[in-house]
Amino acid sequence: MGLRIVLALAGTLILFTCTKKTPPSELAESTGVPVKEYAEKYRPQLHFSPPAHWMNDPNGLVYLDGEYHLFYQYYPEDIIWGPMHWGHAVTKDLVHWINLPIALAPDSLGMIFSGSAVVDKTNTSGFGSAENPPMVAMFTYHNASREKLGTDDHETQGLAYSIDKGRTWTKYEHNPVIGNHGMKDFRDPKMFWHEASKQWIVTIVAGDHAQFHGSKDLKSWKKLGEFGQGYGSHDGVWECPDLFPLTIAGEKKQKWILIVNINPGGPNGGSGTQYFIGDFDGKKFTTDQKKTKVSWIDYGPDNYAGITWSGAPNGRTLLIGWMSNWSYAQQVPTSTWRSANTVARELKLVRLNGELVVASEVVPEFETAGSLGKVMSKSVTDSLEIVNDFSTGIIKGSIEAKDWEIKLSNQKHERVVIGFEALKNRFYIDRSASGDTNFSKVFAVRSYAPRISKSKSISFSMVVDVSSVEIFFDEGVTVMTSIFFPDTVMSKVSLVPKASPLQADSISVERISSIW
Ligand code: FRU
Numbered sequence: 001m002g003l004r005i006v007l008a009l010a011g012t013l014i015l016f017t018c019t020k021k022t023p024p025s026e027l028a029e030s031t032g033v034p035v036k037e038y039a040e041k042y043r044p045q046l047h048f049s050p051p052a053h054w055m056n057d058p059n060g061l062v063y064l065d066g067e068y069h070l071f072y073q074y075y076p077e078d079i080i081w082g083p084m085h086w087g088h089a090v091t092k093d094l095v096h097w098i099n100l101p102i103a104l105a106p107d108s109l110g111m112i113f114s115g116s117a118v119v120d121k122t123n124t125s126g127f128g129s130a131e132n133p134p135m136v137a138m139f140t141y142h143n144a145s146r147e148k149l150g151t152d153d154h155e156t157q158g159l160a161y162s163i164d165k166g167r168t169w170t171k172y173e174h175n176p177v178i179g180n181h182g183m184k185d186f187r188d189p190k191m192f193w194h195e196a197s198k199q200w201i202v203t204i205v206a207g208d209h210a211q212f213h214g215s216k217d218l219k220s221w222k223k224l225g226e227f228g229q230g231y232g233s234h235d236g237v238w239e240c241p242d243l244f245p246l247t248i249a250g251e252k253k254q255k256w257i258l259i260v261n262i263n264p265g266g267p268n269g270g271s272g273t274q275y276f277i278g279d280f281d282g283k284k285f286t287t288d289q290k291k292t293k294v295s296w297i298d299y300g301p302d303n304y305a306g307i308t309w310s311g312a313p314n315g316r317t318l319l320i321g322w323m324s325n326w327s328y329a330q331q332v333p334t335s336t337w338r339s340a341n342t343v344a345r346e347l348k349l350v351r352l353n354g355e356l357v358v359a360s361e362v363v364p365e366f367e368t369a370g371s372l373g374k375v376m377s378k379s380v381t382d383s384l385e386i387v388n389d390f391s392t393g394i395i396k397g398s399i400e401a402k403d404w405e406i407k408l409s410n411q412k413h414e415r416v417v418i419g420f421e422a423l424k425n426r427f428y429i430d431r432s433a434s435g436d437t438n439f440s441k442v443f444a445v446r447s448y449a450p451r452i453s454k455s456k457s458i459s460f461s462m463v464v465d466v467s468s469v470e471i472f473f474d475e476g477v478t479v480m481t482s483i484f485f486p487d488t489v490m491s492k493v494s495l496v497p498k499a500s501p502l503q504a505d506s507i508s509v510e511r512i513s514s515i516w
Contacts, residue, residue, distance in 0.1 A: 038516035042334050042467040042485055045392050045514040046366075047323065048097050049340035050087055054079050056329065057188075057240060057305035058320050058341055059086055060103075060117035060137050062166075063312050066092055069166050070320065070341070071103055071137070073114060079338040080330045084111040086139065088166065094318070094344040094365045096515050103169050104139065104160055109176065110146075113155070114188040114240055115139030116202075117166075118218075118310045124200070125218040127161035127172075134161040136218050137169070138202060140187035141176055153180040155187045157204065159218065178221050183207060188240040190307055191218075197282030203258070205238040210260060212243075212283065225284035227258065232274050233294045235265025240305040243280060246317060246349035248356065255349060256280040257358055258287075259297065261305050263326050266296075268447035270327030271304040273297040277349070277356050297358060299449030300429060300480035301325050302468070303342050317347040319360065323468055323483055328440035333485050342470060342481055343463055352477060357452060359476035362463055367394060367510065386493040387509045392466060395493060397507030398459040401451075403498035408464060408490035416484050418471055420458060422499070425451045427473055427480060435486035452477045457505065464490065 037051050049055065053076050060071035067090040074087030086104040089097045104112045117137040120128065128134030137160045146154035156176035160169045180186050185207040194201045200215045201224075209228035213221040228238065242259040258276045266272025275295050278287030297306065298321070306321030321342040324332070329339060345360040386395070386406075395406070405419035417430040430446040431437070437444035451458070453474035463470040466489055470481045495504060 038514070040335055040337075043337070044340040044465045044467060045516060046463065046465045046512055047340040047343060047468065047515075048089060048091075048320075050074060050337055051099050052336050053077065053338070054081055054330075055087060055322070055337070055339045055341075056081065056324070057114045057322050058307060059114050059139065061307055061309040061318075061320065062117040062119060062135060063309055064119050064135060064165055067165065068092070068094060068309060068312070068318075068344075069117065069135075070097070071117065072322075072341075074102065076102060079334070079336070083144075084113055084142070086112050086137075090166070094363050100167070103162075103166065104137070104171075107171065109156070109158060110141035110143035110154070113140035113142045114305065115157070116190040116307065116310065118191050118193065118200070120161075120218060124216060125159075125161065127170075128163045132163055134163050135166050136161045136191075138177070138189040138191055138218075140189065142187070152182045152184045155183070155185065156180050157187075157189050157202075172219070174219070177219055178202075178204070178213060185237050185239075190240075190242045192244065192310060194280075194282055199282070201243070201282070203241040203243045205241050205260065207237060208234055210238065210241045210243075210258065210285070212280075212285065214282070224282070227276075227285040227287075228260070231287070231289075231291050232260065232276060233262055233265045233272075236262045236271075238262055240307060242307045243285065244308055244317060245280075246347065246358070249348050249350045251351070255356065256285060257347075257349070258285050259307070263304070266301070266304075266325070267299045267449070268301045268445070269442060270301060270325040273303060273306050273321065275358055277358070295358070297321075297360065298479045298481050299427075299447070300470075300482045301327075301445075301447050302483045303470075303479075303481040306342070308347070318363065319345050319347055321481075323481060327442050331439040332483070333436050333439050340465075340468065340483075345476075345479075348476070350475075350477065352452060353454060357477050360479055361472050361476040362394070362461060362470070366463070366512070384495045384497075384504075386495055386507060388492045390464070390491055390493050390509060390511065391489045392464060392514070393509065393511040395462045395464065395507070395509050396460065397504060398457045399495070399504040400457050400499075400502055401455070402502055404502055404504075405496040405498065406462070407492075407494045407496055408469065409492045409494070410486050410488045410490050412487050414486045414490075416469060416482070416486075416490065418462070418469070418480075419498075420451070427451060427471075427478060429469070429471070429480050429482045431482055431484045434484035437485070447480065447482065449473075449478050449480050457503070464493075
């Protein structure tokens with residue numbers, strides 16, 4: 001379990017238990033990357049970031065033979081966005097990563113923008129064989145020369161395949177497989193096999209809507225339907241869609257979830273990930289939701305372009321996002337690399353107060369990979385120091401739904417404050433005094449998220465890394481992700497009650513050692 005705190009401002013009872021876990025050994029050897037490459041200032045220790053240079057969206061998330069593949073938008077020559085490649089890494093446990101060589105590089109048809117990958121198990125494409133089914137990726141070709149001509153046909157969809165578990169890739173000789181007849185933004189194909197209609201489906205965004213195309217062989221595609229005009233948020237361009245079924249927790253009924261990333265127009269400015277809940281009949285996505293309803297996977301400023309893994313074992317729906325925001329991604333003060341991803345999250349569909357909500361939580365694998373250090377706790381006057389020698393890990397617990405703050409701070413008095421306001425029924429993350437915030441005018445802010453659950457106490461799980469925090473409130477019903485750039489790690493965690501008395505239960509602090 002962890003540390004159980006029953007806190008009343010007048011009198012305090014503190015009980016705690018710790019379970020020691022063995023830290024994973026020889027991490028550097030297992031990743032093949034010398035530890036020193038992951039030791040720079042601000043470098044995440046619990047999250048994937050590229051060994052060097054610029055990264056944005058996760059791409060081609062696909063599972064094959066014990067490996068979860070991560071491809072990602074990558075510019076291998078600088079720490080700002082440039083001609084896009086697909087970088088590549090794999091993980092066996094969703095926690096530790098092995099960096100692999102670049103998978104796809106630009107060619108005469110264009111840069112390699114975002115897309116997806118599938119394992120073509122029955123070799124419908126003919127790119128492999130029945131014995132050795134191919135991995136097939138579809139990505140957007142972004143042709144910068146045509147873009148300059150202003151013809152609005154510069155984004156087309158191309159294929160590449162691998163018959164050696166994603167290690168080397170061959171581009172399809174008849175690319176592009178889906179052309180463009182004048183849609184300025186037509187990109188980010190996400191594919192899946194639709195068993196009911198026995199065909200491959202790809203969702204592609206086209207500015208203000210998503211299109212669904214179908215194929216029997218991954219090579220020849222036919223447009224089936226579209227969704228989106230007038231629905232949800234349209235304060236920016238629609239990007240990086242995903243369409244997948246989820247079974248409602250505790251029920252047999254299945255619904256389809258359509259994820260649509262949007263930039264700008266996110267819940268706290270800049271980029272964000274909205275979703276729709278509805279049905280998919282093999283051609284069309286429909287929803288009963290009001291057109292004006294907007295739901296967000298994550299209300300924090302720093303989770304964008306998230307998509308789910310194709311073929312994850314045990315029917316799990318696992319998502320990973322890019323932990324940044326286009327409002328300042330290219331200005332953040334890192335040195336040799338830029339951007340990290342969120343932790344892998346498992347998505348669930350839950351019914352709450354009569355409404356369906358997509359909840360996300362950290363994959364449990366994450367906790368088994370770490371070690372638990374000693375937990376410190378001092379007397380309570382108006383503030384409780386939970387631990388003063390923390391660095392990276394998970395803080396969990398449950399606190400009454402009254403006003404409170406949890407403060408992460410360091411010796412330089414830099415801080416990130418996570419709080420709840422009962423009257424307004426909302427959470428916040430305040431990073432205005434979190435360290436270096438000068439690189440952008442919009443960074444030093446307090447971001448808000450509505451509380452959706454109505455239960456009397458708020459459960460939370462908080463993944464704290466060197467330069468990020470991800471908070472999953474109420475079993476992941478409200479999620480907030482935020483990056484920050486402190487001079488030294490946030491070593492102190494305290495609970496600041498703003499109402500008296502306040503009850504906090506089962507607070508546990510688990511230090512997790514570096515995954516690198
Ligand atoms: C989203 C995005 C995608 C595009 C890629 C280019 O962040 O703009 O729509 O494919 O990044 O790097």
